[in-house]
Amino acid sequence: MTKKECFLGVDIGSISTKGILIDKSKNIIGSIYVRSKNIESSLKTILNHLLKDKIEIKGVGCTGSGREYAQSLIGADITKTEIIAHAIGNLYFYPKVRTIVDIGGEDSKLIILEDGVLKDFSMNTICSSGMGATMENIAVRLGIKIEEFGSIALKSNKTINLPMKCGVLMSSAVVSKKNQGEKIENILMGVAKAVARNFLALNAKGKDLLEPIVFCGMTAYNKALVNALEEETEKKIIVPENPEMMGAFGIALITMEEMNDKKTSFQNKLTDSKNYKIECNRKDCISCGNCFSNAPDYFTKSEDGKTKCIKEIVEQKDLEKIKEICENCPMKLINLRSLLP
Numbered sequence: 001m002t003k004k005e006c007f008l009g010v011d012i013g014s015i016s017t018k019g020i021l022i023d024k025s026k027n028i029i030g031s032i033y034v035r036s037k038n039i040e041s042s043l044k045t046i047l048n049h050l051l052k053d054k055i056e057i058k059g060v061g062c063t064g065s066g067r068e069y070a071q072s073l074i075g076a077d078i079t080k081t082e083i084i085a086h087a088i089g090n091l092y093f094y095p096k097v098r099t100i101v102d103i104g105g106e107d108s109k110l111i112i113l114e115d116g117v118l119k120d121f122s123m124n125t126i127c128s129s130g131m132g133a134t135m136e137n138i139a140v141r142l143g144i145k146i147e148e149f150g151s152i153a154l155k156s157n158k159t160i161n162l163p164m165k166c167g168v169l170m171s172s173a174v175v176s177k178k179n180q181g182e183k184i185e186n187i188l189m190g191v192a193k194a195v196a197r198n199f200l201a202l203n204a205k206g207k208d209l210l211e212p213i214v215f216c217g218m219t220a221y222n223k224a225l226v227n228a229l230e231e232e233t234e235k236k237i238i239v240p241e242n243p244e245m246m247g248a249f250g251i252a253l254i255t256m257e258e259m260n261d262k263k264t265s266f267q268n269k270l271t272d273s274k275n276y277k278i279e280c281n282r283k284d285c286i287s288c289g290n291c292f293s294n295a296p297d298y299f300t301k302s303e304d305g306k307t308k309c310i311k312e313i314v315e316q317k318d319l320e321k322i323k324e325i326c327e328n329c330p331m332k333l334i335n336l337r338s339l340l341p
Helices: 037-049 065-072 082-093 131-141 145-153 169-178 182-203 222-234 243-259 290-294 316-327
Strands: 004-012 016-023 030-035 055-065 099-103 108-114 118-123 215-216 276-282 312-316 334-338
Touching: 004 037, 004 065, 004 082, 004 243, 016 037, 016 243, 030 037, 030 243, 030 334, 037 065, 055 243, 082 099, 082 108, 082 118, 082 215, 082 243, 099 182, 108 182, 118 169, 118 182, 131 145, 131 169, 131 182, 145 182, 145 222, 169 182, 182 222, 215 222, 215 243
Parallel strands: 004 055, 099 215
Antiparallel strands: 004 016, 016 030, 099 108, 108 118, 276 312, 276 334
């Protein structure tokens, strides 16, 4: 049976990891968005989801803050910054796009294009840059799901001004407003407007935001934030159908163009059944018993039934349990060492 030749694009961010599979006609064969625990587990989830028996990978590209480590784990062929990846991804769907807005979990980006060429960009990397994460934390403090943020905020009938330069101060102000009996929808709209003003003040100062303007990233699903950006800029904001996938799609397109029938260096070792080795240093261990109580017997018992430290290679079926044990070790003496080169 002939396999479909595809290219894989992976966008590794601070909060989430995105993967997308395209064929040689640039059709999207599959995609997945996962909340990041660590790069290894996120990549493994993506590969398990996207790579099927009828798929042949002809090239892999990585973008985002974790691109270089991801490249070393899976043998990716191409790495590019998220600025380039987002520009290419958005240009494919919106050839006339002039401005790209990306408010991420822990950074935000503004990309300026002219006639399809990158003209300028800025990234906010100071404390208040993590506005996606800040909005999610505020939603938790207010007892709502982040997915409900926008719809609730749009019910607001009152303007509330909140600190916009610091996520910590904003969160503190939100709690104060809540304790004063302010309606949640008014608080949330105040947060959305503060985030919009913060983005424009730190990323767009001195720059002309020319239309078409495309808003990508997971925060683009927040309709209150889109509304706030439109009010602040007095311009129409376009939200793609899958705004969170633009970076992954862009790096997949770049990979397809740059590979040009070259042999891929991709190695799918992350889905191998034997991938990690447990290391346990008993020196200074407080003997909490967690590793021995929770680990499968063959990790903690020798053939004669005596207790031993867990230093075996972990099989796939036990990997998540062992990871949990390692993360909960009070002395951090138990850890997983990747067997990957």
